[in-house]
Structure formats: structure tokens, C-alpha cells
Amino acid sequence: MNILIKEFIDSIDEEELYKLQYDLSKGSIALKKTVEEKIKEIENRKRKHCAVCGEELVEKEGVYTLIFPHENLTKKASFCATDCMEFFLGKLKSANSIIKANETEKNKNEMNNSEMKNEAISEENINKLNR
Numbered sequence: 001m002n003i004l005i006k007e008f009i010d011s012i013d014e015e016e017l018y019k020l021q022y023d024l025s026k027g028s029i030a031l032k033k034t035v036e037e038k039i040k041e042i043e044n045r046k047r048k049h050c051a052v053c054g055e056e057l058v059e060k061e062g063v064y065t066l067i068f069p070h071e072n073l074t075k076k077a078s079f080c081a082t083d084c085m086e087f088f089l090g091k092l093k094s095a096n097s098i099i100k101a102n103e104t105e106k107n108k109n110e111m112n113n114s115e116m117k118n119e120a121i122s123e124e125n126i127n128k129l130n131r
């Protein structure tokens, strides 16, 4: 089942919708609690497969689980063994360094642009002085 919030709102009945509106107007305490409970339930659920090799983990003892930030979300991945976890960490490290390198490159470009603007301004000023 994969429904979006919009679809969820469309599917609940009027009474539930008014209750939700009331809750939202009062600081969404009931909604926050419901969401937090659901997230806790998901996080406590055992992962079914190793994120690297796909081995089934449900019956397996000594499973490793990693909780990490990804695109403003908290992601969770489980592994059958430390070598699978290490492989995943390696991938994560290189993905993060690519993101950092792109950000540095972007900052450099922005700096170059501002330097070029400064040059343009000073050239303009020079022309004014020459007039």
C-alpha cells in the first residue's frame, strides 16, 4: 500500500477530516503522536534483507543495522555481516565526498562570478575616469 498524504486526506470521511482540522489548529498533538508511534513501529521492525547482498535476515542472528541521514531523512539499512556493512559504508563515504566536492566546486564558481562582477565594475569605473 503506497498512498500519498493528499490521497489519504481524500479517502478519510468528513468527520475524521474535521477532527484532523481541529487537531491541526490546536498544535497537531494527536497527529504528531500518531506519526511518532508509526515511525517507532517501523524502526523496531526487523529488516527483511541485507541492503548489500540481499540475504534474508528475518531468522538470522547478529544482524547489523545502520541509521543514517540521507536527503533530510533518516534512513535505516540492515546487513548480514560486517563486510556487507563496510561495503555499504564505503559507498556512502564516496557518495558523500562526491556531494561535498560538488558543493566546493559550486562555491568556487560563485566566487569566480563575484570576482568577475568586481572586475566589470572596476573596468566601468576606469572608463568613467577616462571620460
Ligand SMILES: [Zn+2]
Residues within 6 Å of the ligand: 050, 051, 052, 053, 054, 055, 079, 080, 081, 084
Ligand atoms: Zn549481506
